[in-house]
Amino acid sequence: MQEAETASPGENEATQPMNVALWKDALLQSPTPDNLSRLFKALFSSEQGLEAVRLALEVVSSHPDDMALTITAADLISKHTARHDIVATLLRSVLLRSPDVVSVQAFLADSLVASGDIAGGLTLFSEMMARYPRERASLCEHISLSLLEAGYAYEASQILFLWLKDGETTAALLNNMGCALERLGRSTEAIPWYEKALTVAPEDPTIRFGYAMTLLKAGNLREGFARYVERAPLTDGQTGWFMSLPRLRHGDDVAGKKVILYQEQGLGDTIQFIRSVPYLQAQGAEVTIAVPWGLVRLLAQSFPDVSVRSIVEFGQEDGYSYAAPIPDLPFIAGVMSESDIPAPIPYLRADADDVARFAAMLPARRPRIGLVWAGDRRVKSEHVAADKRRSTTLAEMGAALCPVDATLVNLQFGLPRAEIEAWQGQSLFDPMGDVRDMADTAALMESLDLLISVDTSPVHLAGAIGLPVWLVNRWDACWRWGDEGDNSPWYPRTRVFRAREKSFAPVLREVGEALHTWVEAWKAG
Template structure:
């Protein structure tokens, strides 16, 4: 629930909005609901309001804005904008919104036609159209095309804005030209030193090039990546680099994904060794795994962590490396394993697996996302069971499913080499770790299982999207974070070619497999 609201209060606010809606009221209430990650309820509110007031154009535009921020309902957004433009054809600015929505929706040709019309008929909108076109192309996976648009803009000496400079930095970073991106981000920050989006982009580019010391201050200045209006402890002071730790009572909490927590939790023993008492606030699926690995700390879920006094400071777990002194790639503590398993869990799951070795675990999709930006990223990083299995089979090995969530259902449509699926017996990450302990290799897209396998010291192959996450750098097939990892990098929008490369490598790896063989052997 939004902070300070009861179920009854939320229902009353909803009914009042339906009866007497205003654009500001719709945005305010919907934002409250979306910000506590109640995406279904937020979307339902917006749809109900516009269904009841279909001719209220300002309300429709407010709905389109909210939906574009928090959802992937570009089908509705495009319909709303088309309707409003029929009634108000003079509102040329809406054409920029419509063109952007069409490209993001996947109808790139239609979106580009409208952008071309804007450039021909509305010179006053050229700058705005260029800014939005590049962002839309990036989100749709067309970074090279985005670069061409910006390169032509700057070569023609057209007006330079902070947004365009920032966009060029983002384009180059996505193209794995992060060192080049840094100069563009610096120019953008010179023009607008307090721009949060530019600062975060600059931090990511610095991290991707290994300049952690320079990037950390910009990263710390970010707003919480998960909007949280509920957690009582967020009002506490934030732990800073250089703060004394002896005798302090600290809260470390999950701010981002499970993988981020699994990657950065390796720094926790350093904090404890300096005399701090730590409470970890993490999702239920991680509590048993982390309690086993770090018995000297308290591990709780958000739901079970009641407000209480006695804490000195907080820290989002992704900040741990930088607070504990990470400055260069050489500083990364790459000792693995730093997570462990329960022998009884390993034995229980081993009984469910075929005896044939090697055993290879597979994950083809990240978790289901809702917010537009996250959905677009997931579309670039994920594949399907059919596409992955078609590329890597046949192979002389036992294939084992590690996929959870809705995309696990992909297996039902696969009729090739059998895949052993015992994930009904994996109730949390500790169970998944025990299953991985029984495998000889894990193959996964960029999701939490990659980090779990790496933290366990197991051989793992990462299938990385073409615009890979900063932690994997721009190039190379190894990672300083996980010495047992091999990275297969897509070189284009589709994962098909890199999957074929991975399939050929896997057949060679399996044919020469012997116990203890590593990911790079």
């Protein structure tokens, strides 16, 4: 992020407190879109999102005739939060003054769809298609993308099929078609659409990334990982001094050299791919792993010959030759097919004393079944949409699974854990108040017989330590679970239950039926 013109929190603004009053004064003295954007992003980087939104609205209300400022505020709020209602209000205020600005009308329609007002958004899009015939291709891009982000991939694909028969073709439309088909579990059909998009815009990073993910989902690990490592690291704005080091590639000579592997994307990605660290060690590399605090202890006890550091406390050090984001490891290690995936499980290990501590805490009744019903709740708009797609509720999961002749153990973390307070079903033992980090979670899992979870990091952790896990997978499955099948080459003891629609109710009923059969077999065996 660029520094403010009059006051800067310095290069480590993500970890240092901001002088909000100073920044606010600077913005009020010069209320430009650029200054608003800098302050807004800086506040979000400092985990002051509510203050960012409040200040944006205050500045806009003080300058109601400044359309550029209002549009900037709407854009910032739409990208960093899920407050589509606020965005729509801001955009309507702009359209009251300038009703024929096509881009603002399209933005409003996007916001309506994102907020759940599908009918309102599509009605506005339909009116615009009739009113602005020269903008139809662009509007079709908006319509299809809005539907995709709202979870209506089939509807988006139908609109795109109709348009692409005779209408103008753009890279974005071709990309959106590829994305729609991939989300519908038709990755093999999606690949040609991405390839067509790349002939129009060969350097577009969004298209290139989507193509890589779709190749991986279709099972083409050789080409998929080769294209996947072409991405810029997805660190959500966070930077580290080590990111300026040469990026480690497959075939680089690492013998006797120091290499940093750093956190990128989610905790699950790190857990899934960290299994390839022994490959680098076998090549003679001296490996340092930089990850969030919650993973440090688990990885340190799993890889005792590796230096594991907290990524936010990892100050500059000399002597390193290469760095790589951890999800690059499969390509670096030469994973070209499922048979190349490093097989030894467990590759992550809990501490014996921690295992004993949690074992003593848990009820004696067996089997013990862990439950996770939601991913972490994040604030950025695209994250909120993804979290909704992968998450259910305790009430919905519990209704499908219970009653069952077993001890239910909560492994849910974060804000969704509060749903336990309203739960009135079968007793759910909750030890998460004693869980400090992922090492503790692993130790707790060692005393379970099964984990049932939506697609979030505990699935990866259970798979990595060898605990049987049932994945309740969302309808638009992540690439790593493929389009079909009930198993995973990454985690042999994982059983995949696939939702075929946005509702989790049908797949959870399937899980519930399977669970009762499993419990009977467990007790009989």
